Amino acid sequence: MTRTLRAFIWLRWRLLRNSVGKSQRRDTLEQVSRILALFVPLALTALSIGSLVAAAFVGYFGGRAIASGLASVPTSMFVLRAVLFGAFVILVAFAVVSPTQTSLSRYTRLLLLPIGRGTLHLVEVIANLADPWLAIVIPGLAAFAAGLAVGGLHGPAMVALVAGGALVGVFAVFAALLGFLVSWLVKNRRRGEIFTIVSVVVITGVSFLPMMFHESIEALDDDRPGPGRDISVADIERALPLWTQALPSELYGRTVSAAIIGRADRTIEALLLLVAEGALLFVFSSAAYRRLLDTVESSRGSRRSARDVAGRRIPLVTPAVSAIAIAQVRTAIRSVRGRLGVLLPGPIVAMLAFMFSRMPDEGWAATLATHGHLLFGASSIFALYSLQPFTMNLFGADRAGLTLQFLSPVSDRDLARGKILGAALVFTLTLGINLAAALAVAANGSPLLWIASVINAYAMFLLLSPTCVWFSAIFPLAADLSKAGSGGNPHPLPMLAGTLIVLLFAAPGGVLLWLGPGRVGSAAIVLGLTLLWLLIAMAVSLPLIGAASRVIGARRENLALVAQGR
Numbered sequence: 001m002t003r004t005l006r007a008f009i010w011l012r013w014r015l016l017r018n019s020v021g022k023s024q025r026r027d028t029l030e031q032v033s034r035i036l037a038l039f040v041p042l043a044l045t046a047l048s049i050g051s052l053v054a055a056a057f058v059g060y061f062g063g064r065a066i067a068s069g070l071a072s073v074p075t076s077m078f079v080l081r082a083v084l085f086g087a088f089v090i091l092v093a094f095a096v097v098s099p100t101q102t103s104l105s106r107y108t109r110l111l112l113l114p115i116g117r118g119t120l121h122l123v124e125v126i127a128n129l130a131d132p133w134l135a136i137v138i139p140g141l142a143a144f145a146a147g148l149a150v151g152g153l154h155g156p157a158m159v160a161l162v163a164g165g166a167l168v169g170v171f172a173v174f175a176a177l178l179g180f181l182v183s184w185l186v187k188n189r190r191r192g193e194i195f196t197i198v199s200v201v202v203i204t205g206v207s208f209l210p211m212m213f214h215e216s217i218e219a220l221d222d223d224r225p226g227p228g229r230d231i232s233v234a235d236i237e238r239a240l241p242l243w244t245q246a247l248p249s250e251l252y253g254r255t256v257s258a259a260i261i262g263r264a265d266r267t268i269e270a271l272l273l274l275v276a277e278g279a280l281l282f283v284f285s286s287a288a289y290r291r292l293l294d295t296v297e298s299s300r301g302s303r304r305s306a307r308d309v310a311g312r313r314i315p316l317v318t319p320a321v322s323a324i325a326i327a328q329v330r331t332a333i334r335s336v337r338g339r340l341g342v343l344l345p346g347p348i349v350a351m352l353a354f355m356f357s358r359m360p361d362e363g364w365a366a367t368l369a370t371h372g373h374l375l376f377g378a379s380s381i382f383a384l385y386s387l388q389p390f391t392m393n394l395f396g397a398d399r400a401g402l403t404l405q406f407l408s409p410v411s412d413r414d415l416a417r418g419k420i421l422g423a424a425l426v427f428t429l430t431l432g433i434n435l436a437a438a439l440a441v442a443a444n445g446s447p448l449l450w451i452a453s454v455i456n457a458y459a460m461f462l463l464l465s466p467t468c469v470w471f472s473a474i475f476p477l478a479a480d481l482s483k484a485g486s487g488g489n490p491h492p493l494p495m496l497a498g499t500l501i502v503l504l505f506a507a508p509g510g511v512l513l514w515l516g517p518g519r520v521g522s523a524a525i526v527l528g529l530t531l532l533w534l535l536i537a538m539a540v541s542l543p544l545i546g547a548a549s550r551v552i553g554a555r556r557e558n559l560a561l562v563a564q565g566r
Helices: 002-020 028-047 049-068 073-097 108-112 117-130 132-150 154-186 189-206 209-223 233-239 242-246 248-261 264-294 306-310 319-334 336-343 345-358 364-370 372-386 400-407 412-441 447-474 492-520 523-548 550-554 556-563
Strands: none
Touching (some): 049 073, 049 132, 073 132, 073 248, 117 132, 117 154, 117 264, 154 248, 154 264, 242 248, 248 264, 319 336, 319 400, 319 412, 336 345, 336 372, 336 412, 345 372, 345 412, 372 492, 412 523, 447 492, 447 523, 447 550, 492 523, 523 550
C-alpha cells in the first residue's frame, strides 16, 4: 500500500512536470498558458496563507481562553460548532458542484495495472484533504488543541486533537462520497438531467434554512418573559432540529465539551459515534467508487437527426455563423454544466433576495430584495459568472467538433461571431429564467426600469465578447462539460480576469439603475442613458470581435490539439 501511494505521488509529479515541459506540438503561447494555469492556483494559495494563519491564531487563543476560564465553555463551543458547520456546508456545496478528487479517476489505464481498487479509492479520498476549505479547518483545529494544552488542559487537548483528526477524516470521506455519486449520476445522460433538476430544487430549499433558524430564534425571543428577553445557548440548542445532532461538527463539539467538563463517559460515546460515522461513510464511498468504475458512460437521450439541425437557420447572419451558433447552443443545453449555468443563477439570486426581504436590517440587501429590476440586474451578473465555462473557453470543449469546424470553409471572423452568437443565445435563455424569478419575488417598479436592466445585461455581454475570444484563443483548456466537477472549468487566468472585468463593465449601467429615477430625473431618462450605453458597447465590441478573431488563425493547430486533450 505504501509503495503504491508513493508511486501515485511520483506519477502526479511527472504529469505536472510534463504539462509544463517543452513539446514540439506546443507553441510559445501554449507554454505560457500551461505555466499560468499552475501559477494562478499557486498565487491564490499564497494569498490564502493569511486565512490559515488567522484560523490558527483564533483557534489557539480560543483554546487558551477556555483553559484559563476567560471564556465560557458552552458559548465558545457553540461558536466553534457553528463555524465548523459553515465549513461543512461550503465543503458539501463545492463537492457537489465541483468535486475535488484527483484526475486519476479519468485514467482508465490504471484499472489495467495490478492495483487494488481499494488503493485507488484511498488515493481519491486523500486527495480531498487538499480542498481549500478543509485546509483552513485543519490548522484551526490543531491550534485549538494546542491552546487547551498550553492552558493546562492536557487530557481535553489530546481528546480535541484526536476528535479533530476524526472530524477532518469525516469531512474528506463525505466530500469524496458526494463526488463519486455526482460523477456516477452524470455518466448517464438521463440521470444527469434528473440530477440537474434535483440540484436546483435542493439548493432552493437549502436557501431557506438560515431564514428558518432565524425565525425559530425570533420565536424563542418572543416567548421568553422578561424585559431583556436574553437568549442562552441552551435555548438556541433546543430550537435546533433533532437531525443536527448527527452532524460531524456537533459530534466534535459534544466530544470536546464533555472532555473539558470531565465527563469521560460522554466523551467516549461522542468520539466513538464520530469515528463510526467516518467508518460508515468510508464504506459507502468505497461502494460508490466501485459502482462508478463499473458503470459505462451512456449518452442515451433524445437525438435529432443531422438533417433536422442543418435545416435550422438563424436570420440576419450567414449560414456558417448560424451553424456554429446552433452547435454552441446545443452543446450548452445538452451538457450538465450548461444546464446548471442556465437554470441556477435566477433561482439562487431570487431565494437570497427573498431571505433578505424577511430580515429587519436595512441596507443594500434590503434594497436589492425590494426592487425587482435591481434583483434582475444582479442575477444577470451572476449569469455571466455561471456561463464562464462557455464564454471563457469557446474552443476547449468542442473536442472533435472543433476540428470539423477548422476543416470547414469557415473564416476566423465567422467562427468567432458564431461562437459569440451562440453564447448570446444561451445568455438569453438564462436571462429569461432570471426575469421570471425576479418577477416572482419583487414584481414592482416601472417597466422602463426593467427594460433598462435587460439592456444593461446585453451591454455587459457585448463588452465582454472580445475578451472572451481573446482569452479563449490564447488560454484554451480542454474541458468536459458533461461533468459537474472542476474538469469543465476554463483556464484559471481567464476565469479570474473575467470575474473582475464583468464587474467593471456592469458598473456604468448598474450605477444608473441604482440611482433610479429619483436622482437621474425619470425612468425614461434612465432608459435613454442605458440605450446610449448599449450603443457605445456595440460600437466598441463589434469591431473588436473581428480584431480578436485574427488570433484564431495563428492558433488553429494548438487549439485543435488542446480540444483533443493533447
